[in-house]
Amino acid sequence: xxxxxxxxxxxxxxxxxxxxxxxxxxxxxxxxxxxxxxxxxxxxxxxxxxxxxxxxxxxxxxxxxxxxxxxxxxxxxxxxxxxxxxxxxxxxxxxxxxxxxxxxxxxxxxxxxxxxxxxxxxxxxxxxxxxxxxxxxxxxxxxxxxxxxxxxxxxxxxxxxxxxxxxxxxxxxxxxxxxxxxxxxxxxxxxxxxxxxxxxxxxxxxxxxxxxxxxxxxxxxxxxxxxxxxxxxxxxxxxxxxxxxxxxxxxxx
Amino acid sequence: xxxxxxxxxxxxxxxxxxxxxxxxxxxxxxxxxxxxxxxxxxxxxxxxxxxxxxxxxxxxxxxxxxxxxxxxxxxxxxxxxxxxxxxxxxxxxxxxxxxxxxxxxxxxxxxxxxxxxxxxxxxxxxxxxxxxxxxxxxxxxxxxxxxxxxxxxxxxxxxxxxxxxxxxxxxxxxxxxxxxxxxxxxxxxxxxxxxxxxxxxxxxxxxxxxxxxxxxxxxxxxxxxxxxxxxxxxxxxxxxxxxxxxxxxxxxx
Numbered sequence: 039x040x041x042x043x044x045x046x047x048x049x050x051x052x053x054x055x056x057x058x059x060x061x062x063x064x065x066x067x068x069x070x071x072x073x074x075x076x077x078x079x080x081x082x083x084x085x086x087x088x089x090x091x092x093x094x095x096x097x098x099x100x101x102x103x104x105x106x107x108x109x110x111x112x113x114x115x116x117x118x119x120x121x122x123x124x125x126x127x128x129x130x131x132x133x134x135x136x137x138x139x140x141x142x143x144x145x146x147x148x149x150x151x152x153x154x155x156x157x158x159x160x161x162x163x164x165x166x167x168x169x170x171x172x173x174x175x176x177x178x179x180x181x182x183x184x185x186x187x188x189x190x191x192x193x194x195x196x197x198x199x200x201x202x203x204x205x206x207x208x209x210x211x212x213x214x215x216x217x218x219x220x221x222x223x224x225x226x227x228x229x230x231x232x233x234x235x236x237x238x239x240x241x242x243x244x245x246x247x248x249x250x251x252x253x254x255x256x257x258x259x260x261x262x263x264x265x266x267x268x269x270x271x272x273x274x275x276x277x278x279x280x281x282x283x284x285x286x287x288x289x290x291x
Numbered sequence: 292x293x294x295x296x297x298x299x300x301x302x303x304x305x306x307x308x309x310x311x312x313x314x315x316x317x318x319x320x321x322x323x324x325x326x327x328x329x330x331x332x333x334x335x336x337x338x339x340x341x342x343x344x345x346x347x348x349x350x351x352x353x354x355x356x357x358x359x360x361x362x363x364x365x366x367x368x369x370x371x372x373x374x375x376x377x378x379x380x381x382x383x384x385x386x387x388x389x390x391x392x393x394x395x396x397x398x399x400x401x402x403x404x405x406x407x408x409x410x411x412x413x414x415x416x417x418x419x420x421x422x423x424x425x426x427x428x429x430x431x432x433x434x435x436x437x438x439x440x441x442x443x444x445x446x447x448x449x450x451x452x453x454x455x456x457x458x459x460x461x462x463x464x465x466x467x468x469x470x471x472x473x474x475x476x477x478x479x480x481x482x483x484x485x486x487x488x489x490x491x492x493x494x495x496x497x498x499x500x501x502x503x504x505x506x507x508x509x510x511x512x513x514x515x516x517x518x519x520x521x522x523x524x525x526x527x528x529x530x531x532x533x534x535x536x537x538x539x540x541x542x543x544x
Binding site for chain 2: 053054056057060062191192193194195196197200219220221222224225228229232243244245
């Protein structure tokens with residue numbers, strides 16, 4: 039009986055950090071972290087605008103401590119910027135004027151938690167529509183399986199991250215380098231193909247989109263769903279997030 | 292600003308037992324447990340064929356103990372019937388000849404675990420395509436919110452349970468008695484509407500379908516996706532599963 043084609047690398051989709059312990063991918067893999075509204079879109083934007091590195095921290099206490107030491111700090115809870123912080127986590131905060139050449143301490147409800155959960159990955163790359171093509175090319179260049187990890191909304195399944203998971207999984211499969219044996223991936227690709235003709239209208243069905251609207255924070259949505267405004271691929275190495283794209287071009291991988 | 296219409300009851304979809312602690316429904320609710328391939332389809336079949344009650348047990352030790360005391364026992368692990376048991380958990384095991392008027396001890400990989408997770412629900416009803424219309428009518432008759440809990444495959448998202456969740460959520464919304472503010476429900480309904488024209492072809496994409504095929508246990512799939520072959524609504528009361536439909540007709544609720 040035919041076993042799976044061992045020449046191809048696997049791509050797997052995980053709809054929530056709570057489901058991450060259940061992933062089937064066993065060998066070395068790269069996690070693509072997804073938090074479209076907002077962390078991963080914002081982090082890509084920060085690197086597009088020239089930030090040097092980002093230090094994710096898990097607790098407000100750490101963030102406050104580092105603020106006291108003179109770091110720039112981005113921090114939010116339930117979508118709202120916290121008083122002590124320099125920025126919330128809207129992509130529009132991270133202008134070139136504000137962050138070029140700087141180090142940013144980053145503490146968010148959703149995104150930071152997911153980074154700590156995926157520590158067993160070889161690398162954790164930041165995935166967003168704004169870097170989807172560059173990310174795909176970078177993933178093809180790495181000799182690794184891929185797990186696409188949706189942050190979700192407070193650990194629940196969320197539409198916006200799932201649509202991105204479908205879009206990225208489809209792009210990876212189209213390269214011919216990957217195979218997928220994952221029901222969540224099948225569902226994500228099918229949802230993406232329903233939504234892609236008019237994503238902003240489809241998003242009207244998403245709960246988080248309405249939560250952001252209530253907070254007056256939904257201005258960033260069209261930007262967050264416009265593909266390929268940047269070529270950066272931010273990668274977390276267990277300590278800090280840096281731009282991988284430049285390095286991998288230099289190294290030719 | 293308009294709040295949600297408090298006259299309507301909520302329906303929420305949960306794609307995995309691992310995500311059950313994250314559900315947003317706070318007030319009283321009924322859980323609809325879903326394990327299309329196989330537990331909930333098999334349990335509905337058993338009641339259609341006249342079983343008196345089912346005692347779900349969580350461990351093989353309990354199942355063996357009760358087998359020693361003369362009970363009929365259904366038990367499987369990873370889809371295969373265990374040697375000591377009378378049945379596996381294929382719906383086709385539960386013929387009228389084999390089970391009418393009897394009590395069955397039931398111990399399965401997926402289904403039993405989900406029953407113990409949802410103990411905070413008012414009631415836990417068994418959902419399957421084979422009882423979907425009767426279940427919808429029964430749920431309308433109860434004055435409760437509804438949480439549709441997919442068993443998944445070893446806690447992972449699975450297509451077959453998600454399609455049923457979408458089909459049931461859509462039917463409940465169509466009654467006008469329910470409202471939904473849940474991304475998982477939106478996704479489930481959209482997937483169901485892709486699949487419904489030709490469910491068996493769509494299922495070729497599902498991983499569990501292939502696992503069953505490998506085990507020679509996929510004969511039950513067309514039956515499991517044919518709606519309304521029974522009017523029974525099996526309900527778990529924290530101790531045993533009994534047929535609720537007869538009682539609720541008698542009580543007029």
